[in-house]
Amino acid sequence: MPNKKRKRLERPTIHPRNRYSENPPDFRLLASLYPSFESFVFYSHDGRPRIDWTDFNATRELTRVLLDHDHGVKWWIPDGQLCPTVPNRSNYIHWIEDLLSSEIIAKTNTSQDKVRGFDIGTGANCIYPLLGASLLGWSFVGTGQSLLTEETCSGQMVSGEPDPGLGDILSEKSESLTSNPVVSDIMKEYHGPPVLFGVVKDGESFDFCMCNPPFFESMEEAGLNPKTSCGGTAQEMVCPGGERAFISQIIEDSVILKQSFRWYTSMIGRKSNLKVLVSKLREVGVTIVKTTEFVQGKTCRWGLAWSFTPPLKKMIVSHLVEKRKFSFMLEGLQRQFSAIHVLKSVESFFTAAGASCKSNTLSFIVDVTASKEHVEAILKSVPQKIDESVNCHFMSETSNGSSRLHTPVDDKLCFHVSVFQQIPGTLLVRGSLNHDGNSESGAFSSIFQQLEEVLKKEFCRQRPL
Ligand SMILES: C[S@@+](CC[C@H](N)C(=O)[O-])C[C@H]1O[C@@H](n2cnc3c(N)ncnc32)[C@H](O)[C@@H]1O
Numbered sequence: 151m152p153n154k155k156r157k158r159l160e161r162p163t164i165h166p167r168n169r170y171s172e173n174p175p176d177f178r179l180l181a182s183l184y185p186s187f188e189s190f191v192f193y194s195h196d197g198r199p200r201i202d203w204t205d206f207n208a209t210r211e212l213t214r215v216l217l218d219h220d221h222g223v224k225w226w227i228p229d230g231q232l233c234p235t236v237p238n239r240s241n242y243i244h245w246i247e248d249l250l251s252s253e254i255i256a257k258t259n260t261s262q263d264k265v266r267g268f269d270i271g272t273g274a275n276c277i278y279p280l281l282g283a284s285l286l287g288w289s290f291v292g293t294g295q296s297l298l299t300e301e302t303c304s305g306q307m308v309s310g311e312p313d314p315g316l317g318d319i320l321s322e323k324s325e326s327l328t329s330n331p332v333v334s335d336i337m338k339e340y341h342g343p344p345v346l347f348g349v350v351k352d353g354e355s356f357d358f359c360m361c362n363p364p365f366f367e368s369m370e371e372a373g374l375n376p377k378t379s380c381g382g383t384a385q386e387m388v389c390p391g392g393e394r395a396f397i398s399q400i401i402e403d404s405v406i407l408k409q410s411f412r413w414y415t416s417m418i419g420r421k422s423n424l425k426v427l428v429s430k431l432r433e434v435g436v437t438i439v440k441t442t443e444f445v446q447g448k449t450c451r452w453g454l455a456w457s458f459t460p461p462l463k464k465m466i467v468s469h470l471v472e473k474r475k476f477s478f479m480l481e482g483l484q485r486q487f488s489a490i491h492v493l494k495s496v497e498s499f500f501t502a503a504g505a506s507c508k509s510n511t512l513s514f515i516v517d518v519t520a521s522k523e524h525v526e527a528i529l530k531s532v533p534q535k536i537d538e539s540v541n542c543h544f545m546s547e548t549s550n551g552s553s554r555l556h557t558p559v560d561d562k563l564c565f566h567v568s569v570f571q572q573i574p575g576t577l578l579v580r581g582s583l584n585h586d587g588n589s590e591s592g593a594f595s596s597i598f599q600q601l602e603e604v605l606k607k608e609f610c611r612q613r614p615l
Contacts, residue, residue: 164446165244170237175216177201184215206379209233213275221284227275232382234277238451239362241444242417243281245453246358249413255438255459258355258412264289268411270345270361270400273386278360291356293349339395346403350410358413363396364389365419394423397454398430405434408458415455417444424452429603431456432529432596474591476598477580482611489514489569489577495608496567496579499601503527514569520597521562528597563594567601579605 164171177199181188190208191199201208210227216236217223227233250265265288269278272292279290346359366388389396397416404414418424424441431439431454438461442453480492496516497507504527505520520528564584569577581598583591 164237165241165444167244167247168237168240169220170240175212175237180212180215180219183219184211187211187215204379206230206233206381209235209379210381217280221281223280223284225275225280227381230381230383231274232386233380234275235380235446235449236277236281238444238446238449239277240281240285241446242360242362242453243278243285245442245444245455246282246360246413246415247286249415249440249455250357253462254440255412255457255461258357258409258459265357266290266355268346268350268356268359269293270359270416271363271386273362278362293345339391340389340399341391342389342396342399344403345396345399347406350407354410356411358415359400359411361397361400361416363393363416363418365393367392393419394426397423397427401427401430401434401456404436404456404458411457412459413455413457415453418452418454421452424454427454437461474583474594475580476595477578478598478602480577480579480605480609481575483575483577483609484611487609489571492569492577492579492605492609495605496569496601499604500524500528515566517564517566519562519564525563525593525597528600529593563597565594 177191181191181199190201190205190211192201194200201212203209206229210233213233213236214225217225220236246267265282265286267278267282267288267290269282269290269292272279272290272294276292279288279292282288282290350356364387367390369384369388391398397418400414400416404411418427428439428441436456436458438457438459440453440455444451444453490511493509493511493514493516497509500507500516500518500520503520503524505518505524508517509515510517565581566584567579567581569579571577579602581594581601583594
């Protein structure tokens, strides 16, 4: 099979419970049912019905008819506001549903009968509360600068009578979005109105929060995709520092609010930001991190979730996927460096934490033995504070649902790291555990990720984001 094709097949796809996963929207049927939509549908040479994705009116009409036809929701947004795509946004809702039903962390007593969510930045379109309520019966509190005035927002939700519950799903909090002096000292990158801390009331608790953040730093950056027209005003799309600053603020707020939310989650638009934010979570002492990829057509986004709720250890064991070998590439190696420099740096990385190392410069291998204390020292070697009271478990989820978990090591860790030349300017670094063991595998994975960051910083040319 040609490489390109195989790659496409291996990509994660739409969430299996997404109602459009087996049956994508049927434009022909919708056009026959909704004359207002019919005028946007045209037929290509092969007879397939299409719409012009660069036409805001067409995408808005599609969203309107899908919400009406498949969710019983009457919906509309004014010209130019951010227009959501229903199948895409449903993926995030189903992922949260997975998190809530998984038994990775303890259930809390916030989880009464009805799931209670908090939508950061509901926007004029109110899409997440609408989908969460219509698909799963959840209730929401929503916040946002561009949340529509009460009459428009509730008008969107209740005018279609099919779901009487929808009127209750959203209580608005936009009035809280004034600057808050209490939080100003913790805002390092983000300089906007409060996000969670200062907005959530004392004693209030939620099953989860979710966020589709203002992704961009400027409107120029936001207008980069000429192939679609989803609208979006500056107030909806832009914040100083972009999504990285915004989600960093959610993380900092979560450190204060801790178990007020069972799960903190956010969508992320750039993979490079995912890595940075996962590192940040590692620093602040969360108990668990989960990541996922949302793919829908040509759009790819990432989901990040974390919690301060204690993990259920027994359940965690069953989630473990043992892995003894890890590897990464060092691409764009700066000219003056070669495999030997990298090998030396690998050795210093481990000896600096007290681990013992034996290098073989002929075969480009370093043998490492690290005690529990050395492992802890390596994991703490990231600058900035770490909450030492919490054992950290980092999980990432791949398209096939497998998970990686990083638990503290019980005894000592023995492994070797090899450096291979791939092509000029590119090295492969591979780490292999010398023996089996689940907890070793978890800790080793964390250490290896850290090693990757350090080596990339030291040896690779930084690409502009
Ligand atoms: C990309 S839009 C997402 C809108 C909608 N949730 C969606 O998925 O289409 C980001 C939203 O965050 C809002 N926002 C910006 N700063 C905020 C803050 N400090 N608190 C809450 N919402 C904020 C913006 O006004 C905007 O509506």
